[in-house]
Amino acid sequence: MFPRDFAWGAATAAYQIEGGWQAGGKGPSIWDTFCLEKGRVFGDQNGDVACNSYELWEKDLECIRQLGLTHYRFSLSWSRLLPDGTTQHVNQKGVQYYNKVINDLVACNVSPMVTLYHFDLPQALQDQGGWKSPSIANLFDSYAKFCFQTFGDRVKLWITINEPYVCAKLGHEDGIHAPGLKEPGTAAYLVGHNMLRAHAMAWHSYNHDYRKEQKGWVSLAVNSDWAEPLNTHCKEDVAATERYLAFTLGWFTWPVFVTGDYPEIMRSAIEAQSKKLGFNGGPRLPSFSKDEPTVLGTADFFALNYYTSRKVKKGESCGNILCMKSDRDAGDVLDPSWPICGVSWLAVVPDGLRKLLKYIKETFDNPAVYITENGFSQVGTLQIEDDQRSKFYKDTLLEVAKAIQEDEVNVCGYFAWSLMDNFEWSDGYSVRFGLYHVDFNDGKLSRTMYQSGREYAKIILKHKLDQ
């Protein structure tokens, strides 16, 4: 039912699980700073300790083995490896930590997929302008080369940047992620641009200096909802849906997979809005320079984080405000027939994933696709026997199987988000995405498998779904 070498994975990210925020020479990251500011995170919680994977890695490994995963996706903390963000000063204790993680995985026959950047910029680089500053691309490239050089003999799957959309928009427009900037309508486009430049440089470095010897694959992980017009007969809703997809998925995939530039619909919508509002600070969506290595073709596979779907209608109330929402002029609503479980933004729509996979196949010329994140959360009372989430994994994997068999999408693997409950960014520990529950009130941070974890392990073992 699944291809023989299908990758069965689970994913995590450094700041969400590691803790050890000041341990072993680690430098501060923007999430350390952000969490210190009152009112930013639910209950003013933070990732100082989180799941303490910095000290309890072997417990994580036990979980990985019990699930029977073939792959584990995790991220490196840039400021644990390079405390001031630059290769001038390498923190050997950080190198040792990740070497142990990687060596243990390989010894257990689990392939690592390593993300270089999952939201936690070294604070020292934020102090120099962070992702808004053009020079960040070179700094990221140096960090990436350092990681390829140090870990690339054993790591064959690399993600440069996780969800540039989230970092750009939530971090620099909405201000709900670190660094907490609220500069709507301008900063997000600049940040997204520098992230693409950084990604492309790192891919070229790998291609030029490491590919021949290390033989790995490098990509960036994009998040996208699936979107459909609220009223399929309404032309304006159809156009709004196109814009919605262009501003989320298209923003980062058109440059990398299609044209080397942003989607035309995105550029024209932003320009029209600038004109309408009399904005005269120059073009808000930057252009790619011909003097820099091209962004087109800088992905060896398609890495997709999918969580939910939306019905889209022409925006009504976005109005005359300088912000991304009014640029794209598309309102989105949840279909009332979709169950909302856990966090407010997540409606469970497994067949949205199948539709999105088919769209990806058709739009991006049938790439190899890894679903690098997918999951759904629990809030409120703890439920270890989480039958809804068990059903979610079964339903979702059935849609993935159909995408492979019936739509012939080249899906190479699936990573559940997340291996264990962890620090869920601005929701703190109030939202639980784990296949394992972590007891944050117990000093030992015990890990307990949820029923959904047992369900997933069963599917992995059989390599198919019971029907």
Ligand code: GBH
């Ligand atoms: C992933 O992003 C992250 O990669 C991962 O670290 C995280 O733990 C996981 O989601 C679960 O949240 O607050 O109403 O503006 C998923 C993509 C896009 C989902 C932005 C939440 C924000 C909705 N995210 N979206 S809102």
